[in-house]
Amino acid sequence: MSEIEKKVITDDLEIIEFFRILHKTKEKLWIWQNATNEQGERPVHFCLLRKLDILKKNIELTPLSEDGFSFQNKDNDLFLYSRKKNIAFKFRPRELEGHYIMLGFAEKLNHLSQELAAKINLVEEENEGKSKHLRQQPRKQAGDNQTVTLYKAGSESKHRHYDLYDISAGGLALKTPDPGMFAKDDFLTVLCINTNPLPQPIKGKVVSIRHMTDDDLFKVGVQFIKD
Numbered sequence: 001m002s003e004i005e006k007k008v009i010t011d012d013l014e015i016i017e018f019f020r021i022l023h024k025t026k027e028k029l030w031i032w033q034n035a036t037n038e039q040g041e042r043p044v045h046f047c048l049l050r051k052l053d054i055l056k057k058n059i060e061l062t063p064l065s066e067d068g069f070s071f072q073n074k075d076n077d078l079f080l081y082s083r084k085k086n087i088a089f090k091f092r093p094r095e096l097e098g099h100y101i102m103l104g105f106a107e108k109l110n111h112l113s114q115e116l117a118a119k120i121n122l123v124e125e126e127n128e129g130k131s132k133h134l135r136q137q138p139r140k141q142a143g144d145n146q147t148v149t150l151y152k153a154g155s156e157s158k159h160r161h162y163d164l165y166d167i168s169a170g171g172l173a174l175k176t177p178d179p180g181m182f183a184k185d186d187f188l189t190v191l192c193i194n195t196n197p198l199p200q201p202i203k204g205k206v207v208s209i210r211h212m213t214d215d216d217l218f219k220v221g222v223q224f225i226k227d
């Protein structure tokens with residue numbers, strides 16, 4: 001954020017009103033940490049401002065991910081960004097757990113112009129035409145209410161259900177509300193398609209995570225692999 005020019009908001013009433021609006025509208029907020037994870041990627045999530053205490057100046061953020069936030073280091077700063085307001089700020093959490101983050105009111109907010117906000121590229125935008133030629137097998141578009149059931153390697157007891165985007169002999173794509181639910185190179189095991197158990201579970205690896213701006217969801221590309 002330091003490389004992006006911005007207007008700084010320091011008025012207490014403006015700051016309070018900003019948080020009141022986030023709490024009222026339940027806008028999906030980008031939250032990220034510049035420190036990279038084990039895969040060398042920067043953890044990025046969608047979250048909501050769930051609780052607001054103006055008197056105590058306390059804020060509670062909750063993730064959209066069922067697995068919670070993936071931030072590991074509590075000593076590193078976090079960044080929160082409202083796309084609707086084009087406002088961002090940096091903060092050090094008071095408490096950071098898997099399913100909530102507690103923080104105090106920001107002392108200043110950074111208001112970005114539309115042009116400068118467009119430079120914030122947290123997750124690659126989906127471009128169906130650009131990636132279509134890379135597929136080895138043609139994919140069939142999933143219909144409404146089609147789902148896939150799977151688990152991640154190391155979380156065999158946590159079977160998750162996701163909306164299916166498309167599928168082919170070589171892989172599939174699923175939809176998720178939070179980019180932080182998966183990371184590139186995650187290994188998965190697919191158990192069911194449309195609640196119908198597969199004759200043999202299929203293993204796969206996450207190869208892409210892209211933002212579907214029309215639906216404000218994220219498309220996770222999975223490539224099937226052989227044992």
